[in-house]
Each structure stands twice: as C-alpha cells, then as structure tokens.
Amino acid sequence: MKALVYRGPGRKAWEDVPDPELVDPTDAIVRITAATICGTDLHILKGDVPEVEPGRILGHEGVGVVEQVGAAVTEIKPGDRVLVSCISACGRCSYCRTGMYGQCLGGGGWVLGHTVDGTHAEYVRVPFADTSTYLLPDGVTDTAAVMLSDILPTAFEVGVLAGKVQPGQTVVIVGAGPIGLAAIETARFYSPGHVVAVDLAEARLDAAKQFGADVTVNAADDVERVVFELTGGLGADLAIEAVGVPETFELCARLIRPGGRVANVGVHGKPATLHLEKLWIRNVTITTGLVDTVTTPTLLTMLAGGRLDADRFATHRFALDEMEAAYDVFERAAETGALKVVLTR
Missing domain, CATH: 3.40.50.720 (NAD(P)-binding Rossmann-like Domain)
Structure with a gap:
C-alpha cells in the first residue's frame, strides 16, 4: 500500500510500505476512505515530537471501512463504516475506567501516527478497535465525520x-x-x-x-x-x-x-x-490536557441530528494519493487560506 512516511525533521515521503496486519485480537484493519492533516503532524515534521521515529506512518484522523477484525472484536465487523478516533483506549486500565482515555496505561492514548503507524495511508491497523472506533450513521459524510477524529x-x-x-x-x-x-x-x-x-x-x-x-x-x-x-x-x-x-x-x-x-x-x-x-x-x-475523546459520541449525535456543522471546516480537497500536495497546502495555510484539508479515495 501507499502511505505518508516520516523520514526525520523536515522530511516525509508518500511511498510503498507493507500492508498492516492484525497483531492483537483486539485490532481491526480499516481501509481509509477519508483523512485529514492536523497541526500536530506539522509539529512532528518540525521535530517537536521526538518520540516519533523515522519510518513512522503519520496521521491520527480518519474515516474508513472495516476490512478485518481480530478474534476479540465484537462491536464492529467487516463492511462497517467507522470513525477512527485519534485516541486509542484499552478500556480496562484505571485511567480508561475514569474516562481519561488519553492517559491510557494499557497501550493506548495518542498512539496513531505517534508510536504506531497512523491514518495517512490506504489502510491502518486500529488497536483496541471496539473502544477506538465509532460506527457512522447513514447520512453523515466522510468529510464531516473526520472532523470528529480530533479537532472537535x-x-x-x-x-x-x-x-x-x-x-x-x-x-x-x-x-x-x-x-x-x-x-x-x-x-x-x-x-x-x-x-x-x-x-x-x-x-x-x-x-x-x-x-x-x-x-x-x-x-x-x-x-x-x-x-x-x-x-x-x-x-x-x-x-x-x-x-x-x-x-x-x-x-x-x-x-x-x-x-x-x-x-x-x-x-x-x-x-x-x-x-x-x-x-x-x-x-x-x-x-492543560490531551483530548480523551469522551465527547465523541455526543458530538456524533449532534452531527447526525444537524446540530453541528462540521463540513465547513474543509476548505481544500485532495485525492488520497495527493498527500504530499495536501501537506504543502496545509503547511502554507497563511498563504493558501487552508483550514482543514480532506483527502479521499
């Protein structure tokens, strides 16, 4: 598959990488149908997040269709259209039990595009899929839904x-x-x-x-x-x-x-x-804080009910394989007027 790979401060490339595979029984493989770029991705490229190692696939915001699920996944199935949260939650540790998913001690938190490969790719492995994805209602567009991965x-x-x-x-x-x-x-x-x-x-x-x-x-x-x-x-x-x-x-x-x-x-x-x-x-x-995404279900309900206008965040649209061009436009937001760039298949 193709993915946007971090190659060190100031360096990135849209290149061929191996397809992701199920690692844990709680994993899912999601075929990305829409993604967007976050200011945090730009911080990574500047070298502000040293935990991100060269070779990492960037991105933590995405919408897609479930391709495979691990044996322990019960809430989603192949063919389901889902929102991929920027925060992964094991659902069992002391922090997850109090809704502080961003501080997950069980291998979650902000991991996508950070400590594991992320969503700026044709496919992504989503850890803890039952508690880190959300089924999308009919009528909610990919463009609107992807804004609920992180910024909202x-x-x-x-x-x-x-x-x-x-x-x-x-x-x-x-x-x-x-x-x-x-x-x-x-x-x-x-x-x-x-x-x-x-x-x-x-x-x-x-x-x-x-x-x-x-x-x-x-x-x-x-x-x-x-x-x-x-x-x-x-x-x-x-x-x-x-x-x-x-x-x-x-x-x-x-x-x-x-x-x-x-x-x-x-x-x-x-x-x-x-x-x-x-x-x-x-x-x-x-x-201060890292998002926990505990409000994602509420925001998704508001989006489906027409109480939240998320589509208007998208100012520029690209095909998924135009990832490098999308980064260029987003990096020059002061010149281009970009708010959120949305990449779709």
Whole structure:
C-alpha cells in the first residue's frame, strides 16, 4: 500500500510500505476512505515530537471501512463504516475506567501516527478497535465525520469544557486555526456573552466570524486593550490558547480577569514563561490536557441530528494519493487560506 512516511525533521515521503496486519485480537484493519492533516503532524515534521521515529506512518484522523477484525472484536465487523478516533483506549486500565482515555496505561492514548503507524495511508491497523472506533450513521459524510477524529473533541474537551464556559461570559480564543474555530463553534453551546477571536491572518479572522465570533482582533494590534475595553476593564473570563507557542500562552495569561481561566489546547514545542509573580494573587486557573475523546459520541449525535456543522471546516480537497500536495497546502495555510484539508479515495 501507499502511505505518508516520516523520514526525520523536515522530511516525509508518500511511498510503498507493507500492508498492516492484525497483531492483537483486539485490532481491526480499516481501509481509509477519508483523512485529514492536523497541526500536530506539522509539529512532528518540525521535530517537536521526538518520540516519533523515522519510518513512522503519520496521521491520527480518519474515516474508513472495516476490512478485518481480530478474534476479540465484537462491536464492529467487516463492511462497517467507522470513525477512527485519534485516541486509542484499552478500556480496562484505571485511567480508561475514569474516562481519561488519553492517559491510557494499557497501550493506548495518542498512539496513531505517534508510536504506531497512523491514518495517512490506504489502510491502518486500529488497536483496541471496539473502544477506538465509532460506527457512522447513514447520512453523515466522510468529510464531516473526520472532523470528529480530533479537532472537535479536542477543542470541546480541552478548551471549552476544561475552561468551564458559562452563559454570558467573555471567551477569548487565541488562534483561529481549525482548533480555534472548533472552540468557537462548541463554546456557542453554552451561550457566552462575547466570543473574541485573535489571529495574525485576516483570512482566519474572517473564518472566525463565519463560525460565530462576535469580535475579531489581529494579533499584531493591541489585543489587551480591545479585550479590557470590551469587558469594562475586567478582562476575559476564559482565554483558550489554540496555537502552541510561548507568545500566545503568555498573551492568554495577560488577558484574563481575577478568577479567570486559561485553557491551553495548543501543542508546545518550546518552554513558555509562567509569570507566577503576577498570577498567584489573582485566583487564576490554568488547565492543560490531551483530548480523551469522551465527547465523541455526543458530538456524533449532534452531527447526525444537524446540530453541528462540521463540513465547513474543509476548505481544500485532495485525492488520497495527493498527500504530499495536501501537506504543502496545509503547511502554507497563511498563504493558501487552508483550514482543514480532506483527502479521499
């Protein structure tokens, strides 16, 4: 089969590799019909995730059709159309039993495209298939469903739920890429008073307005002035960091009011300064996290019921064997206006 293989920092190739095989009785082999690229894949290519070794097939987001299942798999069967979650869950360890699938001790967590071969391929081996795939209802498109592999549950869980958005509050989302836009969309579930989007790219700020942001601010402008004027000098109730660089994290910490919250969603490859000398007295809460995907069933129900518009995240479409071209477009998102690129057979 063909797959996108990581060859070290800055190097990748769409090349022939062996077809995946069942290894454990809980595995399934899924024929990928749609995949998308994540900002985390770009972090890997920059060398920010040293655990990813050269030779690894990248990708952790996908939709496909089940080809084979192991002897212990009971919830899916060949021919089923499934969503492949970015998080694999053994379902048995102490963390999985409390819904913290991202911290799975039984061989799961974020493994696809990280410590085992991923979804940027014609076929993928999915560990713990019963608890790491979701049957797709009729009428849900591959393009919409693949957005539930990662960005929507990540933004919802690590940003909105961890940040405890409440009605009437002011929420600032720093970074209007796919995760930031997903945070805007899912924050609206809780009727915040103002949603403010911050980004350097005007195209992404325009997208943020379409997704429901009330106010947009270019990051090159005086973001703090805008937020404090909007809130009567108090600051935001919640700032969601959706970029993953020190400057954006530190901006979030400056934007919140006493009693405010910073929910960090971005993947950081470098240290950020935590100004505890200023924050300690202000009753500030800072949360971090890897998505657990416990909300995926809820989001899938909302998607099937027409309560969630996930198709609109897709701005560019490619054939699966145009993987390298898709990466190029996604890497140059500031120029191309790409939000999510979707690759299909």
